[in-house]
Amino acid sequence: MKKLLFLSLGLFILTSGCTTFTNSMMASGVQLQGNTNYEILGDTTGTGESTYFLFFKLPSDDSYLLGSLTNMNEPNPFNFAAVKRAQCASAAEYKAIKNFEGADQIICPRYATETNCYIIFTQVKSTVTAKAIKIKK
Numbered sequence: 001m002k003k004l005l006f007l008s009l010g011l012f013i014l015t016s017g018c019t020t021f022t023n024s025m026m027a028s029g030v031q032l033q034g035n036t037n038y039e040i041l042g043d044t045t046g047t048g049e050s051t052y053f054l055f056f057k058l059p060s061d062d063s064y065l066l067g068s069l070t071n072m073n074e075p076n077p078f079n080f081a082a083v084k085r086a087q088c089a090s091a092a093e094y095k096a097i098k099n100f101e102g103a104d105q106i107i108c109p110r111y112a113t114e115t116n117c118y119i120i121f122t123q124v125k126s127t128v129t130a131k132a133i134k135i136k137k
Contacts, residue, residue, distance in 0.1 A: 047127045047128075110129045
């Protein structure tokens with residue numbers, strides 16, 4: 001009976017966790033260099049998802065995308081949660097550009113991030129909504 005109690009308690013601890021939702025927007029938007037002429041094409045969205053087991057990222061369709069810490073304005077690059085959010089946001093940005101045919105870049109991005117933290121694994125899902133633009137030469 002004690003074994004069953006300890007097994008149930010251990011299973012409960014491993015599967016319980018917390019969920020956090022974060023909405024953010026870059027303060028200055030995407031920076032275009034020089035006198036860049038561009039055409040706004042319309043609204044676009046993209047979603048990036050990642051799953052981590054302990055400190056290791058599990059393979060997914062976003063595995064080929066590398067995160068950039070400059071996109072999310074996180075103050076501490078050693079904050080592992082910030083790195084996870086930044087990687088998902090970067091994947092979401094890439095997919096938002098890819099989803100709109102003819103788009104070169106996005107401006108005015110708005111992020112919605114959901115993080116599910118458990119004892120041994122973490123799931124992060126980030127969705128970006130932005131304006132797709134085409135840079136004129």
